Amino acid sequence: MAPPPSPFFDPGTHAAPNSLSVLQLRRDHLIPAVLSASTESEYAEGKVENTRFGSFPHSTLLHQPWGTQVLASVVDTGSRGQKSKKRKREGDDDGQSTPVHETERARKDLVKAVTASSGFAHLVPPTPETWTLCLPHRTQVVYTPDYSYILQRLRVRPGDHIIEAGAGSGSFTHAAARAVHNGALEEAHPAITTEAANGDEHSMVPKARRKRRGGVYSYEFHAPRAKQLQVEVNEHGLSSTVKVTNRDVYEDGFCLEDEEAPDADAIFLDLPAPWLALKHLTRSPPSPAVMKSVASDPATPEPEPSAHIAQTSSTPKLFRSPLNAKKPVRICTFSPCIEQVTKTVTALRSLGWLEIGMTEILSKRLEVRRERIGLQEEGLRGANPSAATVQEAVQRLRDVEGRAKVFHGLQKEKQEEIARKVEAKKRGGKVSPAEEDQEAVSGKGKVKVESVPPSKHDRLERAKKELDNRELFKEGRLVHRTEPELKTHTSYLVFAVLPREWTKEDEEKANRKWS
Numbered sequence: 001m002a003p004p005p006s007p008f009f010d011p012g013t014h015a016a017p018n019s020l021s022v023l024q025l026r027r028d029h030l031i032p033a034v035l036s037a038s039t040e041s042e043y044a045e046g047k048v049e050n051t052r053f054g055s056f057p058h059s060t061l062l063h064q065p066w067g068t069q070v071l072a073s074v075v076d077t078g079s080r081g082q083k084s085k086k087r088k089r090e091g092d093d094d095g096q097s098t099p100v101h102e103t104e105r106a107r108k109d110l111v112k113a114v115t116a117s118s119g120f121a122h123l124v125p126p127t128p129e130t131w132t133l134c135l136p137h138r139t140q141v142v143y144t145p146d147y148s149y150i151l152q153r154l155r156v157r158p159g160d161h162i163i164e165a166g167a168g169s170g171s172f173t174h175a176a177a178r179a180v181h182n183g184a185l186e187e188a189h190p191a192i193t194t195e196a197a198n199g200d201e202h203s204m205v206p207k208a209r210r211k212r213r214g215g216v217y218s219y220e221f222h223a224p225r226a227k228q229l230q231v232e233v234n235e236h237g238l239s240s241t242v243k244v245t246n247r248d249v250y251e252d253g254f255c256l257e258d259e260e261a262p263d264a265d266a267i268f269l270d271l272p273a274p275w276l277a278l279k280h281l282t283r284s285p286p287s288p289a290v291m292k293s294v295a296s297d298p299a300t301p302e303p304e305p306s307a308h309i310a311q312t313s314s315t316p317k318l319f320r321s322p323l324n325a326k327k328p329v330r331i332c333t334f335s336p337c338i339e340q341v342t343k344t345v346t347a348l349r350s351l352g353w354l355e356i357g358m359t360e361i362l363s364k365r366l367e368v369r370r371e372r373i374g375l376q377e378e379g380l381r382g383a384n385p386s387a388a389t390v391q392e393a394v395q396r397l398r399d400v401e402g403r404a405k406v407f408h409g410l411q412k413e414k415q416e417e418i419a420r421k422v423e424a425k426k427r428g429g430k431v432s433p434a435e436e437d438q439e440a441v442s443g444k445g446k447v448k449v450e451s452v453p454p455s456k457h458d459r460l461e462r463a464k465k466e467l468d469n470r471e472l473f474k475e476g477r478l479v480h481r482t483e484p485e486l487k488t489h490t491s492y493l494v495f496a497v498l499p500r501e502w503t504k505e506d507e508e509k510a511n512r513k514w515s
Contacts, residue, residue, distance in 0.1 A: 004016075004019075004237065005237065006236055006237030006238050006241075007019050007020050007021075007125060007126045007236065007237065008126055008127065008128065008131075008174060008177065008178055008236060008237070008238065009178065009181050009183070009237075011066065011125035011126065012125075013065060013066065014063050014064060014065055014066070015035055015061055015062055015063060015064050015066070015123055016035070016062075016063075017035055017036065017037040017062055018034065018035065018036065018037075019034065019035060020032060020033075020034055020126045020235065020236055021033055021034075021035055021061065021123060021124075021125065021126065022123075022124045022125070022126050022130045022131075022134060023049060023051070023056060023061075023070075023121045023122070023123060023124075024121060024122040024123075024124050024130075025051055025052075025053050025121050028133060030124075030130055030133050030134035031049060031051060031134060032126070032131070032134045032135070033049050033058070033061070034235065035058050035061055035062050036058050037058070037059075037062060045057035045059055045073065045075055045112075045113045046058055046059050048073075048075050049061075050075075051121070053072060053119040053120070053121060054071075054072020054073070054116050054118070054119025054120070054121075055072055055073055055074075055075035055116075056070060056072060056073065056121060057073055057075065057113045059112075059113060060073055060113050061123055064123050066123060066124060066125045067122065067123070067124065068122070068123050069120050069121075069122055070120060070121055070122070070123055071115050071116065071119070071120050072115075072116040072118070072119030072120060072121070073113035073114060073115060073116055074113070074114045074115070074116045075113070126236070127178075128144075128147075128171070128174040128175035128178055129144050131171070131174050132144055132171045132174075132175075135169055135170065135171060136169070137169055138168060138169045138225050138228065139168035139169050139225070140168070141168065141169045141171040142168075142171050142172045142270065142334065143171070144175075145361055145363035146334075146361055146491070146493070147171065147172045147175045147176075148175070149359075149361055149493075150172075150268060150332050150334075150493065151175065151176065151179050153330070153332065153359075153493075153495055154266040154267075154268070154330045154331075154332055154495075155266070155330060156176065156179045156180060156265075156266050157179070157180070158179075158180060158181060158182035158214055159180065159182045159211045159212060159213070159214045160179075160180045160214055160265040160266060161180070161212075161214065161215045161216075161217065161262050161263050161264045161265050161266075161324065162176050162179075162180060162215075162216050162217070162264060162265065162266045162267070162268065163217050163219070163254055163262055163264040163266070163267045163268065163322065164176060164216060164217065164218045164219065164268050164270070165219045165249050165254070165267075165268070165269045165270065165271055165274075165277060166219070166220065166221075166269065166270035166271045166334075167218040167219065167220040167225070167226070167229050167244065167270075168220070168225065168270065169225075169229075170218075170229045170232055170233075172268060172270070173216060173218050173229065173233070173238075173242055174236070174238070176216045176268070177216050177238050177241045177242050179214075180214030180215060180216060180241065181214050181241055182211065182213065182214050183213055183214075183240060183241065213240075213241075214241060215241060215242075215243065215261075215262070216241060216242045216243070217243050217245070217254070217256070217261065217262035217264065218242060218243065218244045218245065219245050219246075219247050219249050219254065220244065220245070220246055220247075221246070221247070221248050221249070222246075223246050226244055226245070226246035227246070229244050230244045243256075243261075249271070249277045249280065250273070250276045250277055253280035253322065254277075254280055254281070254322040255280075255320050255321075255322050259320070261322075262322050263322070263323070263324050264322055264323055264324060264329060265324050265327060265329060265330075266329065266330050266331070266332075267281060267329065267330070267331040267332070268331075268332050268333075268334070269331070269332070269333045269334065270333075270334040271333075272340075273340070273343075274333040274334075274335065274340070274344050275340075275343045275344045275346070275347035275348075278344075278347045278348065278351055279291055279347075279351070280322065281322065281323065281329075281331065281351075281498075282321060282323075282351055282352070282498075283321050283323060283325065283498070283500075283501050284319065284321070284501070285319040286350075286351060290350050290351065323498065325500065325501070326500065327500060328497055328498060328499050328500055329497070329498045330495065330496070330497050330498075331348075331353065331495070331496050331497075331498070332493055332494065332495050333493070333494045334491055334493060335491060335492050335494065336491045336492070337492075338492065340492075341358055341492045341494055344494050345358075345494060348494070348496045352498065353496035353497065353498050354496065354497050354498070354499060355495070355496060355497045356494065356495070356496045357494070357495050357496075358492055358493065358494050358495075359492070359493045359495065360491075360492055360493070361491075361493065364482045364483060365482070365483040366480050366481070366482055366483075367480060367481050367482075367483065368478070368479075368480045369478075369479065369480075370472075370475065370476035370477065370478055370479070371476050371477045371478075371479045372472070372475050372476035372477075373386060373388045373476070373477075374386075374387075374388040374392065398453070399453035399454065400453075402452070402453040403452065403453050403455070406452050
């Protein structure tokens, strides 16, 4: 039975059990979660994702269409866990345990999650873009603006083989796997007949079905990082496309035990000293003079020519190139310092690479929206409640001064009334009810509220009533602003092309075809 397709290649229409999904809480705040249908958890709702916006049990996420807005649930993450642990301790002390059927019955009674009063998240499918924003950082990652441009300049397409050295956290690995994936074409016709393999013209299998499967050959020097990346590749269903190798490419190169691997069409080097690995990325063994110039690095001691390199130079038959011999190979190096770029360019020129160039990517995100300004926008979302004209500003000042005048008038009358009562107490008398009625009739102690300017509460109520008859999408001025933070890894990208070798047989074949 064939394994299920990776969610990065075919996520389907709904969130499936035991598959990776992403909870989007904000624009750049995402949480990865492998959805589980099991109830083996300290919570009755099963496995729960706890966030600052609420708790989301996996039972509320499973089988939901992608893009669904999932409401948070009421999950007591404190007392329930304590009770379950206390119950376990009490069972151990008594020497008795709760029967299995009683535990299952209790879980069935509480398995349905109760919707909370606030909090929500969006359930989105995993893609290289979303995975880059939520992956566990083990090193500095290659962000989307960088790897999208790199893959485009390397001309990576389905069916290609790409070498990645310095895998790190695996951001570029997932993007490259999606770019080279063409396994769906082969899975449609997994069996190829002998006639088709021998080039039978009457074969029912199209020629496109017989192309090689795309692959990513990822190399990582740090063993724990390589092991963790392999675990993620297996969990995400990318093991048929990505091959992770723990190796020092400076010394051991890129060739694997398989004679046909990696047969690379494109190369991406995210290494501290990429020029030290270029000696292995040639079509033929370089001369000793070239090896000496390429291996020279003032920052690190110059490595002694090993026995393997000396043997390779004297016996070219032992040299095996990791590059595809049938087409030109493109390379990109990722360096944060211009000194690294200089050494890399020098090594590329010495080894015969052409069309060498450097690029720096500085991407910014633009926020385009309508800007609505005016005092009538107070309390509305996406508006700036400030005075748009001089008349509005003057009228607002008059309202503020009018309400201040009324307030101070009330305060003055209240003080006069208190003083009058204190004076009456000093005389030993009291204010008669007749005098109070006379003051009320004459208007003393009472302020007319008809001429009082509207308060903030009144203005908000009026804006809400007028909102039904307004077309907000047409109002305001269209403006754009750049984001204050750049979500990218500032670096220099060096690109180059290594043409295919032109042999005498190729020249004779071209002469026969085009002469």
